[in-house]
Amino acid sequence: MSSVNQLPPANDFGATWNFLESGLDQIMNRLEEGLDRTRYSILYSAVHNFCARGSPPHTASGGAYSGPLNHRAATHLIGAELYNSLSRWLEDHLTKIRTESEKYMDEALLQYYTKQWNRYTTAARVVNNIFMYLNRYWVKREIDEDRKNDVYDVFTLTLVCWKRHMFQFVHHNVIAAVLKLIERERNGETIETGLVKNIVESFVSLGLDTTDSTKSNLDVYREFFETPFINATEVYYTTESEKFISENSIPDYMKKADIRLQEEESRVQIYLHESTHKPLISKCETVLVKNHTEAIWEGFQSLIDLDKQDDLHRMYALLARIPEGLDPLRIRFETHVRKAGLGAIERIAQQEAVDPKTYVDALLEVHRKYNDLVRTAFSGESGFVAALDKACGEFVNRNKVSKNFTSKSPELLARYCDSLLKKSAKNPEENELEDVMNSIMTVFKYVEDKDVFQKFYSRMLAKRLVNGTSASDDAEGSMISKLKEACGFEYTSKLQRMLTDMSLSKELNDSFKDRMQQSYDNSGTNVDFNILVLAANQWPFSAPTTSFNLPEDVIKTYDRFQKFYQNKHSGRKLTWLFQFCKAELKTTYLKGTKAGYTFQVSAYQMGVLLQYNNSTSYTFEELQSSTALAPEVLSSALGILIKAKVLLLSNGEKVGDAGTKYDLNFGFKSKKIRMNLNLPMKTEQKAETDETHKTIEEDRKYLMQAAIVRIMKTRKVMKHVALIEEVITQLQSRFKPRVPDIKKCIDILLEKEFIERVDGQKDMYSYVA
Structure with a gap:
């Protein structure tokens, strides 16, 4: 046997292998004792010298020839004996390890397995380096020429041997032990996780790609x-x-x-x-x-009833993991929100007259509560947002107050806006007002009949502007901007024009007053006159329903303005809306106050009261003759004056009765110096509301007819059902047309010959060019 540090003869395989075998034993079994660089180099040289003896000649010093191998030299490469001996040695070595492993079970087996695996793979890398020359030439040639399917580089060979002679025999017990360990951890015990990690990594490392030793796969790990x-x-x-x-x-x-x-x-x-x-x-x-x-799913209702947000979020998070797991929750959530909204409105619907603020606040409270729930418990998931929107759309438009008619919500919403935007001691601060308007837009989003809101809002805005009761021009502009953003320019074009007309009217007034001062300084007139000139087709006003004789006190100023305006705008016609005019009258006939009282009155009330500068008592007929007012209009004006006790009526007589006398009350007293007598009667308010709804219905007929004509002009020929569906689609952003109403409009257009029925097809229409 060769000395430990003496190279064996290159042509003596037995001596070479005995030398390498002692080195393998040291590396595989006692590597922790250390392998010095000299020993490593000699082992490497032994492999090199044996494999290279069929290669070009050695150097004089006995070192390996380092020049490139030509093709002829490559054919004399030697290594098969060495490779096969190494394989057999690894098999014997692993058999000993496997036999030893049979002494262990469960966690002890895992400890032994991982210890041997770590020692083996560490040593295998050293062995691979020692046999690098074998890898570089003989193994490479065998693989390139595909002489054998089971030739690998030395490191891969060590893993293949472990898999064949160790893993195949012990993997059942190893995986069983690993699963027991993991089960113990699931049961709450503390385990050595590093042990499991080592086993897992060893299984991954054994995933060898036999066609390419540089690649690996997860087949072993997975199987x-x-x-x-x-x-x-x-x-x-x-x-x-x-x-x-x-x-x-x-x-x-x-x-x-x-x-x-x-x-x-x-x-x-x-x-x-x-x-x-x-x-x-x-x-x-x-x-x-x-x-x-x-x-x-069954547990959802109790959680939402009790507002258990943490549990609801946990339920959402769990069910979101599985396909269609959230669908039943969305349906139940929608039903719950709809019931909550209907219940909230039902509680306030018992009042005789529903307060707009109370109504809108009730809608907002439900939306706010469940919108917060969607954001927190359901993470703002789109399906729950859609369910919330659908539920809110239902209870906003169809509830106890609306009584299945969708026009009540937009009307009350418009009235709430009116109360917010009017001058009042209860007006919120600017920042708070902006938040409230944003909340209003939340409800507005769900309103189906947006044309109803537009019509009421338009009338109320007009009154605020004409009467000068707007709390803030900025607030009015901000609200219109929000509506424009929600519904587009066309929806708010008239509202915007109203604000423009107010600005233009202010300039016109200033110009008129300047002219009056220049032309009539010595006229002696004591009438303070302000005028609003408004574009007829932009404002929701109609001509007066009664004639009216202007009092002599204002007739001069009236004539002057007519002349001034005609000179400024030749050809334009002014229609005077006296029903919206108002005046202030100061009293000098009453005792008890030095400054006298100031009455804020309508133009018609002014026309009545100024008659009493000439006499202190008039009959109904006399007042009607002097003012030219229609009987019902005069009765309404007198009724408020009688109620305020500015005029007195004989006992037993009623306002409007023939021959009834109306006397000036010289004993009138009031704690207020300024009194507003320009108050609408409830009957007038109801009549105005009814008129607004009537206007809405008329407008809808024209919109539906226009939509039908527009659609038919584009399509030329269309079936009845398809036409109705298209009309609904085009108009639903303003209101939801009812099918019977669309059918009536179709009949009208058939009569007017805008469209006609196609011969032989009852449900088909064609456009008449």
Whole structure:
């Protein structure tokens, strides 16, 4: 046998192998004792000298020839004996290790296996380096020429041998021990996770690609570890979940399931291969969630009734893991929100007259509550947002107050806007007002009949502007901007024009007053006159329903303005809307106050009261003759004056009766110096509301007819059902047309010959060019 540090003869295989065998024994069994550089170099040289003896000649010093090999030299490469001997030696070595492993079970087996694996693979890298010359030439040639399918580089050979002579015999016991260890951890015990991690890494390392030794795969890991691990996981959690859910509440079960899923996520991070994440978590989701969806779904209602947001979020998070797991929750959520909204409105619907603010606040409170729930418990998920929107759309448009008519909500919303934007001691601060307007837009979003809101809002805005009762021009502009953003320019074009007309009217007034001062300084007139000139087609006003004789006190100023305006705008016609005019009259006939009282009155009330500068008593007929007012208009004006006791009526007589006298009350007294007598009667308010609704219905007829003509002009020929569907689609952003109304409009257009029926087809229409 050769000395430890003496190279054996290159042509003596027996001596060479005996020398290498002693080195292998030291590397594989006693590497921790150390392998010095000299010993390493001599072992490397022994391999080199043996394999290179059929190569070009050695140098004089006996070192390996370092020049490139030509083709002829390559044909004399030697290495098969060395490769086969190494294989047999590794087999014997591993057989000893395997035999020793039979003494161990469970965790002890894992300790032994990982210890031997780590020692073996560390040594294998050293062996591979020693046999590098064999790899570089003989092994490479064998693989390139495909002489044998089972020739590998030396390091791969060591792994193949481990797989054949160690792994194949012990993997059953190893995986069983690993699964027991993991089960113990799931049961709450602390385990040595590094042990499992080492086993997993060893299984991964054994995934060899026999066609390309530079590549690896996960076949061994998946077949021998992942598959049995996933199966064991399914059995474990199936048993645990069925027992736990039968003995505990749904919220407690969800906490348990959530913790288990987090544990498995962590398990992948700590000691499993990342590729196991998807199949493991998928299996856990199936066992812990999907298999118990019915029970979890049934627990939803009690949680939402009790506003258990944490539990609801946990339920959402669990069910979001499985396909269609959230669908039943969305349906139940929508039903719950709709019932909550209807219930909130039903509680306030018992009032005789529903206050707009109370109504809108009730709608907003429900929306705010469940919108917060969607954002927190359901993470703002689009399906729950859609369910919330659908439910809100239902109870906003169809509730106890609206009584199945969708026009009540937009009307009350418009009235609430009116109360907010009017001057009042209760007006919110600027920042708060902006928040309230944003809340109003939330309700507006759900209103179906946006044309109803537009019509009422338009009338109320007009009154605020004409009467000068707007709290803020900025607030008015801001609200219109929000409506424009929601519905487009066309929706708010008239509203915007109203604001423009107010600005233009201010300039016109200033110009008129300047002219009056220049032309009539010595006229002696004491009338303070302000005028609003408004574009007829932009404002929701109609001509007066009664004639009216202007009092002599204002007739001069009236005539002057007529002349001034005609000179400025030749050809334009002014229509005077006296029903919207107002005046202030100061009294000088009453005792008890030095400054006298100031009455804020309508133009018609002014026309009546100024008659009393000439006499203190008039009959109804006399007042009607002097003012030219229609009887019902005069009766309304007198009724308020009688109620305020500015005028007196004989006992037993009623306003409007023939021959009834109306006397000026010289004993009038009031705590207020300024009195507003320009108050609308309830009957007038109802008549105005009814008129607004009538206008809305008329407008809708024209919109539907226009839509039908527009559609038919584009399509030329169309079926009845398709035409109705298209009309609904085009108009639903403003209002939801009713099918019977669309049919009536179709009949009108047939009569007017805009469209006609196609011969032989009852349900087909064609456009008449």
